Amino acid sequence: MNGKVTVTHAQVLAWRLRRQGLAPRTDASVPEVVERLAGVQAQVASSAQLAVASRQVSPSPDAVSQALDARSIVKTWAMRGTLHWLTPAHMGAYLSLLGAARTWEKPAWQKAFGVSAAQMAAMGEAVDEVLDDRVLTRQELTDALLSRAGFAGLAGQLSSGWGAVLKPLAWTGRLCQGPTRGQKVTFAAPRSWVPGWRGIPEPDEAAAVVIPAYLRAHGPATPEAFDAWLLRGATRKATLRGWFASLGERLVPVEVDGAGGAYVLAEDADELARTEPSREVRLLPGFDQYVLGPGTSDARLIAPARRKAVSRAAGWISPVVVHAGRVVGVWDFTDEGVAVTLFEEDAEVPRAGLEAEVAHLARCTGREDRRLVVRRG
Structure with a gap:
């Protein structure tokens, strides 16, 4: 080497x-x-x-x-x-x-x-x-x-x-x-x-x-x-x-x-x-390889204070919002659409990027009329 x-x-x-x-x-x-x-x-x-x-x-x-x-x-x-x-x-x-x-x-x-x-x-x-x-x-x-x-x-x-x-x-x-x-x-x-x-x-x-x-x-x-x-x-x-x-x-x-x-x-x-x-926005599913590869303990990928929001009880790994390569929030499907919770301390995530991701999720899953709901937490 x-x-x-x-x-x-x-x-x-x-x-x-x-x-x-x-x-x-x-x-x-x-x-x-x-x-x-x-x-x-x-x-x-x-x-x-x-x-x-x-x-x-x-x-x-x-x-x-x-x-x-x-x-x-x-x-x-x-x-x-x-x-x-x-x-x-x-x-x-x-x-x-x-x-x-x-x-x-x-x-x-x-x-x-x-x-x-x-x-x-x-x-x-x-x-x-x-x-x-x-x-x-x-x-x-x-x-x-x-x-x-x-x-x-x-x-x-x-x-x-x-x-x-x-x-x-x-x-x-x-x-x-x-x-x-x-x-x-x-x-x-x-x-x-x-x-x-x-x-x-x-x-x-x-x-x-x-x-x-x-x-x-x-x-x-x-x-x-x-x-x-x-x-x-x-x-x-x-x-x-x-x-x-x-x-x-x-x-x-x-x-x-x-x-x-x-x-x-x-x-x-x-x-x-x-x-x-990168400045890209991505919505990744639970247990995604992007997170599992380096592991949830990688503080440069997931802020230590936010690890529990991603790595939850019983080994559950949440769906995550990625912006500029870092995990900046979590998301989930709801009856109304896609609910995104962005971490309060992270910089503003472009809404256009989130909307484009919701549209791609619809193509992936066959779900139609997916409404985006964004909140801070």
């Missing part, structure tokens, strides 16, 4: 807006947007659909469901243990880095969820057999496992909506989500469900895919910011440093407003340095 780029945080935010297809918007397909964002959190399907559509110049209401049906995107537990859409080509790499932490082998995890490391290993082998060329609902999968010796006492863990016991099975390439049956989730084996599945690569190989993908969308960033996005800081520090060091001259250090420690891909350094600050 040699050379250094010196930029302002305003440039960083503008660069991320461009790289994520937010300013300007993109004509990319759903899989291209998902890949460009290094995955899309899909815990709340409506928010995930809007995250993709809000980046497209001409969004299609059926595009996401068509991509899922075509398996050009796949839903599985990924970053931070939450459900994500990933593209088949890179899905294994993301899962590899998540599995590298081996969280289910730690005594604290086993105590919290009541499953031993030996049971998890046996469960992985059983799932390989149970899902061999089959697609099962959660109940069908649970029943199949409970009928086997050694799993009789795990009914509660297997049926839990949080999927804590199923996540390690996803990270080791044993299962992913299949097509829904009505309102029921199904599970399939990636080897039979994911097009071109090549298994789970070694973590060092995977890091050369995932770290650049993250930096293209959310850089410049520190290794610690990457790890917080990946697994809430659960990666061993020496392992994390080794992954970044292995990228060598592919990375360039960046100084942002005088602070060091961050990196960007060498191929992106000149573009970042030339980027002019």
